[in-house]
Amino acid sequence: MPQWWKLRRRTAQEAAQALMLDPAFRMWLIAVGRAYQGGHANFEAEELRTLVPKMNRSTGETSLYSDRQIGRLIKDLIEAGILAPASNRRCLVIPFTLLNADIQYSPVPCPEHGHDLSWTPDGWIDPVALVDGLGVAATMRKAG
Ligand SMILES: [Zn+2]
Numbered sequence: 001m002p003q004w005w006k007l008r009r010r011t012a013q014e015a016a017q018a019l020m021l022d023p024a025f026r027m028w029l030i031a032v033g034r035a036y037q038g039g040h041a042n043f044e045a046e047e048l049r050t051l052v053p054k055m056n057r058s059t060g061e062t063s064l065y066s067d068r069q070i071g072r073l074i075k076d077l078i079e080a081g082i083l084a085p086a087s088n089r090r091c092l093v094i095p096f097t098l099l100n101a102d103i104q105y106s107p108v109p110c111p112e113h114g115h116d117l118s119w120t121p122d123g124w125i126d127p128v129a130l131v132d133g134l135g136v137a138a139t140m141r142k143a144g
Helices: 009-015 023-034 047-051 067-079 127-132 136-143
Strands: 040-042 091-093 118-120 123-125
Touching (some): 009 023, 023 040, 023 047, 023 067, 023 091
């Protein structure tokens, strides 16, 4: 069985529009669709509230989750191990254990975290450096 599969980002983003899905799952699909180098997915202030609307199943009406509720959804995804603990409303980080986003082009550091490293349970790593033969420990020291 292969260790990695590819996910189509556009399909993940489109699926995130399906309001019958759990809001935490929709938020994660949005992160998958937007993630770039290091698994970072950046958002403007309040943007997640509008991207993950709440649907009233009885009336079909939509409204916005509160900041606190959005924070709770992020916390749930962190506890499930599919977002890094460094995730917040401005940047959802998909762990390297789940997504290898070592894109070789346009290395723009994440404005929220100040780098484009990938997160693992052992700390931040540079997957490109791993390919180049540098040790994980050396890379983690670099990240601080
Ligand atoms: Zn980030």
